[in-house]
Amino acid sequence: MLDIKLIRDQPDVVRAGFARRGEDPALVDQVLRLDERRRELLREVEALKATRNLVSKEISKMKDAAAREAKIAEMRALGDQIGEFDRQAAAADAEFDALMLVLPNLPDQRVPVGTSEHDNIVVRTEGTPRAFDFTPKPHWELGEALDIIDFERGIKISGSRFFVLKGAGARLQRALVGWMLDTHTTKHGYTEVLPPYVVKADALVGTGNLPKFGENLFRIEGHDLTLIPTAEVPVTNLYREEILDAGQLPIYHVAYTPCWRNEQMSGGRDVRGIKRVYQFDKVEMVKFVEPAHSYAELLTLIDNAEQICKALAIPYRLLELCTADLGTAVMKYDLELWAPGVDEWLEVSSCANFGDYQARRANIRYRPEHGAKPEFVHTLNGSGLALPRVMIAIIENYQQADGSIVVPEVLRGYMGGVDVIR
């Protein structure tokens, strides 16, 4: 959510920000009109209430019965009027609030302007793709042959875009989860959190998934509960409606959870393999920081995710996302692992600074110092990393001519001595 004061005081700045990311600048004028109307109604109803409060106090001291009754009758009429204004003011508020919740965030000035994901910038590429003396196979062929991914039975029990990991495949993913969590908690300073996997609508509004981006969510029928699309939702909402002490910041959390996404918009794309599925696991990092530090915190967040890619010894690249691909962030970077079997770069991490956009929605504040007014924190999050695509990258990069898969060195301690899956 944006600061209404910013919109009032510097509408041109907001219009320009919307234009940079391809949103309609006229939204600004629409919100200003609604703001003016609701404030006008508020001023009127508050003046009436002030009168009522004053007279009510007088009534309590009045001795003369007739005069008292007259005042009460007068206030009864005023009460009806207040009720009518209250209703109008509430309606105007609701309209204003609804628009505020769908306004996009303003991109950071440093973000390159673009009109689609094609305008994202490759910042750098690390590692060299391995030279194969045979044709590398896609992970679905290798996974099925080794009996570590069972596509058919996943579809049988849950439908398309669900899969089953089995034997060394299940063990490999568990090893990755354990290793990633250990790395972030012991080397990068994150505190592990194991949150609920379903949340109330409020939480989704807090992170910005609702009301605008609800089409990819799985809702639980008959309940106000939704399966989380990412751990970002429960973890960011951990401190909703709270005022933190400055001494508590920065807060770093890391959480491993399954994620559910109803990929309606992706049509028939990526139907093979485990690249795009309805349920996947992910290790997610979330930060709550003081506003002045959020840019520096984004850089370390990216580095934390990058360390995982680096340690796996798989080629990867860092992308700076353009204004069209920002989602609700002010600034965002993606990490992509190279996958030789499917012959493409796979997005395994998205690291973003949201500024105070989520903090305003979720009302997450901190007190800069004793006695000071509470201010909104800045929130950030980044995948560290998304599991199925890391699995793809490992399977395809570490495959051997005979179809076996070498276990990356960093994971061997987590694999109970298995160094080759065959």
Added chain:
RNA sequence: GGGCAGGUGACGGAGUGGUUGAACGUGCUCGUCUCGAAAACGAGUUAGGGUGAAACCUACGGGGGUUCGAAUCCCCCCCUGCCCUCCA
């Protein structure tokens, strides 16, 4: 799912229709005192909106109602604790 008891500021805890935005205590901040600290004493200390600053408005779990006036009365819902039931 059933029953009982509750939900008030950072915390404990008063308050059952009218100077209560909230007693009292604790904590915290500043000051006096002190070589320094503790103790003691004094002052301050909820949040949101609003204003140049005030005034003023709103909020005592949430929503609705009664009333000139509600933290206080009524209705619905949510949450917490305990007991029973159920269950991994």
